[in-house]
Amino acid sequence: MKVINWLLESQPYVEYATRVSILKQNKSSLNELRNLVLLDSRIKRYLNDIADFNSILVTNHKNPELPIHKLIFLLDVGLDTDVPEIDMAIKQIIKNRDEYGMYKSMTNIPKHFGGSGEDTLAWSLCDAPLMLYALLKAGISYENNIKKGVEYIGALQRDNGFPCTVSNELGKFRGPGKKDDCCPYATLIILKLLSLIPEYANSELVTIGINQLLKLWENSKALHPYMFYMGTDFRKLKAPTLWYDIISISDCLSYFEFAKKDKRFQEILDVIESKANQNNQFTPESIYQKCKDWDFGQKKQPSSWLTFLCLRILERSGRVSFD
Known part of the structure; x- marks a missing residue:
C-alpha cells in the first residue's frame, strides 16, 4: 500500500x-x-519530562502531560530502556511498589472528594494498570515485578468489569458513578495490560472485560457508567x-x-x-x-x-x- x-x-x-x-x-x-x-526536539522534551517521573501530580488522568502517558508513547514509538531517561523513569516506578504489587503515583485528592488533601504516593485503577503496562512493555521481569500486581487486579473484577478502586492512601475517594457500576476506563487499561500477557489471552478476566466494553458500545445511548460516553x-x-x-x-x-x-x-x-x-x-x-x-x-x-x-x-x- x-x-x-x-x-x-x-x-x-x-x-x-x-x-x-x-x-x-x-x-x-x-x-x-x-x-x-x-x-527530535519533541522526543527530547518527553524524555526530559519522564526522567523526573513524579514531578507532576496525577490529578487528571486525561492529561497528556502526565509522565506515564509520555513514557507509554515513547515505548510505543519503539524506544527502550537503553535510552537513559526511559531507564530512569522505569527505576523510579519500581521504587514505589506496595505490598499488593501495585505501583504508586504522586497524587492529591481534596478532602471534599474523600481524599486527604495532601500530596501522597497512591494508586487507583485508572493509573496503576498503566504503570504495570509500561514496565511490561519496557521488558521488565514479569515474574519479579508485574505478576503480583496483575493477580491483585484480577481479583477485583466483577461480572460487569472492574470497579472504581483506589489504594488506602486515597481514603473514600470514588469517581462520579454508581458504586456497582464498572469503570470503563479502568476496564480498558486493564485489558491493555492483559493484552501483553499470553496466559490471559483467552481468560475469563479478558472475556468479561471485552464483553463489557462492547456492551457499552452496543448500548451507547443508554449506558454511561461513571460518565464515560461512547x-x-x-x-x-x-x-x-x-x-x-x-x-x-x-x-x-x-x-x-x-x-x-x-x-x-x-x-x-x-x-x-x-x-x-x-x-x-x-x-x-x-x-x-x-x-x-x-x-x-x-x-x-x-x-x-x-x-x-x-x-x-x-x-x-x-x-x-x-x-
Whole structure:
C-alpha cells in the first residue's frame, strides 16, 4: 500500500514505529534511524519530562502531560530502556511498589472528594494498570515485578468489569458513578495490560472485560457508567491513545482473537475504516491542546502518527495486510 511509503517518508519517529511495529523489522538494523528519532526536539522534551517521573501530580488522568502517558508513547514509538531517561523513569516506578504489587503515583485528592488533601504516593485503577503496562512493555521481569500486581487486579473484577478502586492512601475517594457500576476506563487499561500477557489471552478476566466494553458500545445511548460516553466525541479520531475513545479501545481490543470475532467490534472497525481518505490516510477529528507540536495536534490534514495507529489496528484485525 502506498500509505506505508508515506509513513516511511514522514517524521523519523513515525518511520521507526512503522518499521518496528508494522513491518516487523529488527531494531538492531535501525540504529541510524533511532538516533534521528532521539534528535527530535519533541522526543527530547518527553524524555526530559519522564526522567523526573513524579514531578507532576496525577490529578487528571486525561492529561497528556502526565509522565506515564509520555513514557507509554515513547515505548510505543519503539524506544527502550537503553535510552537513559526511559531507564530512569522505569527505576523510579519500581521504587514505589506496595505490598499488593501495585505501583504508586504522586497524587492529591481534596478532602471534599474523600481524599486527604495532601500530596501522597497512591494508586487507583485508572493509573496503576498503566504503570504495570509500561514496565511490561519496557521488558521488565514479569515474574519479579508485574505478576503480583496483575493477580491483585484480577481479583477485583466483577461480572460487569472492574470497579472504581483506589489504594488506602486515597481514603473514600470514588469517581462520579454508581458504586456497582464498572469503570470503563479502568476496564480498558486493564485489558491493555492483559493484552501483553499470553496466559490471559483467552481468560475469563479478558472475556468479561471485552464483553463489557462492547456492551457499552452496543448500548451507547443508554449506558454511561461513571460518565464515560461512547457518543459523538468518543467516535472522533484522536491521538495519542491515552484516554477513552474509539482509537484507544480499538487499539486494545485488536490484540484479542475473542474481540475480533465479535460483530460489535467489527462495527467499531467499520467506523474507523470509513474515515480514511482516498489515500488511506487519517485526519484527527479531535485533539489534545497540549499536543499541538505534533501532527496529531491539528485537524486540517492527515496525521502520520494517527494513520500509523489506525493501520496497525486494521492490520491486527485482519482488515489490511502489508506482507
